[in-house]
Amino acid sequence: MTEKVRRTGFEISDEIEASKQTILERMIPEKRQVIGFIVGMLPMIAVFVVGCWLAGNPLEATWRSPESAYNINHGLVGTSQWHIIWYVVLVGLFFEFMDASAGMGFGTVMSPILMSMGFTPLQVVPVIMIQQATAGLVGAFLHREFENVEWKFSPMSETVKLWLLISVLGVVAVIISITSIYAIFAVAKIWIKLYVTLLLLGMGLVAMYQAFTMNRAKRPYRFKRMSGFAFLAGFNKGIGGGGYGPVITIGGLISGVPIKSQLAVTAISEGTVSTVAMIVWFAMLGSGMKIDFLLLPTMMITAIGGGILAPYATRVFPQKFWTYTVPVYCLLITAYLVYKLAPSLMKAFGM
16 A cells, blocks of 8 residues: 655645646636635724724723824824825835735834834834734735645644744744843844844845755755744844844745745744734733824735735746745845944944
8 A cells, every 4th residue: 555645735836836837827816716815805804994993092092192203293192083194005015015925024124114204113013013913814824725835734734833833932032032132131222133134134145045056956844944043033023023024934945945835834923923912912001001003004904905915926926936036035125224224333333
């Protein structure tokens, strides 16, 4: 009797590309994908509706922050008024699409952009956590429906094992990094940002090198190697709020995970870690903290647009396209971070 080969969950994307060899063939959705698209929209819309409710300051712990330059400039302080910020939607749609399709960029880039627009951390961070939690978990579902990955619990596939490993270590690392770096060492934020930037530069260069040498030797899959990347990504998220998706995605490529499967694993892992962070933020509302949810409806529109379409784009374009796109995009994000960090570094060195 021939022994049945256990599926890892990675194979399905290769099988789809073998059976539908052109972009046009993969572009035409089947009934499963159409139903999945509709089902994926429902929780996104539900969170958008809840976001509209929260944006109106219905609770004692919700308010319109008087420290926000945006609120001051638009006469929102002391009111329950809110509105969709459409230029933020346009910027966010691009970075959410790239985040959900290339596995990185939304939190890393949108946080400094929004703060430079006059929003405060308590307007930005909790909202991005809610948006990333929703987009990540729905994205993981859609990646399965668009046949970029398989999730199997019995027997447990390698994709599920990776998700659990990355999520558990990520949550632990977030807690450790927050308590050790901020509470114990009190490291200045500029050095934390420099560390994250140099890390992304190094990983982007390694992934680029791997992309150009992939035809000569396929990197073997090493599950245990992801432990280090999972902890490192969670550590980054805890100390700097960014650098999670790039480390997980590129760490997966270095560990030998096929690119389309890794994009799905990144989505569900970041969605899980962000969900835990979101629960913590809501728990803190009962301890006297107040949060301004003005941006939540705006951010959820970006999730509905970019987050829904990205798994479809992952299916349509071939593995080789994403193998080059991911490291290039990582290096572009790094260049942006260097640009934002340069003035602070020059000041720190007295230049």
